[in-house]
Amino acid sequence: MPDNNDYKEVLTREGIKSTKHRKAILEILEMAETPLTVEEIFLTLKEKHASIWLSTVYRTLEILTSKDLVIKSTIMGDDKARYELNHNEHKHHVVCVGCHKRISFEDCPVNEFEKALKERMDFDVTAHKLEIYGYCKDCKFTK
Amino acid sequence: MPDNNDYKEVLTREGIKSTKHRKAILEILEMAETPLTVEEIFLTLKEKHASIWLSTVYRTLEILTSKDLVIKSTIMGDDKARYELNHNEHKHHVVCVGCHKRISFEDCPVNEFEKALKERMDFDVTAHKLEIYGYCKDCKFTK
């Protein structure tokens, strides 16, 4: 992502229009510390005095996801999708069952395992998804 | 699970009524090779000439899940929940992006990693979810 947060170039490079809603949504995701729901993004846009319809947020996120600028994820037990900026890093999340905080980590225990799968199951791995649940240091004493 | 597929004892042991719908759903999940959606379960019940409402299937699955007889899961990119009989085994799924076949495996590369998380992040792990995507041996040549 460009240092000066200029998404115009990024959007143009992907062959799509650089609209104010798209840039605003990308900025909101960049500022967010954790993946956001559509409603959270929508409300943040409203706070910034932007006029936008919820269906537009959905459409915009769908376009940005299809261009790999944004990552869409759902998490076990959560029926709402969440979105985050795609930093092109390989990372996963630890999720606290108590406070629902999500902490990302980049060490991946699955990489070596994928080679074993190719050998044992004749399976060509292209991606994986890992989520780890438990209690963070703040919540482990209140469970 | 009982060898003679008699779920009456299982349901009674959990303190809930042993109804024909519940036994039928447990049997369908036992016969299934992969986790099933609510609609698939509903249609299979219909094929067996059972009269049932979709809302009853949802309620029954919710009760069976709460008693740990059934496992509910969602998978990346799939907006429908899926259900499978709980064999009390620790396993994960490899999912073929081509034919959507799901193959389970029991080796788990995450177990050792959980200890590292406790040490490094002061995080008490209680569960994890792992899905691996790619192409099975039948689809790798058509991608």
Added chain:
DNA sequence: TCTCATTTGCAAATCGTTCGCATTTGCGTT
């Protein structure tokens, strides 16, 4: 400035799932 394909406003529709209430059923008790 003009043009036009793309995007958004606006609102309804869809889908997966849950809820409310009347009726039926499973099962413990007699």
Added chain:
DNA sequence: AACGCAAATGCGAACGATTTGCAAATGAGA
């Protein structure tokens, strides 16, 4: 076997997250 009653199901509506349709607005190339 009959009875009673709490739980389960029939029936259909409701809910929330998401998608769709169409007219109007906008971004960007010429």
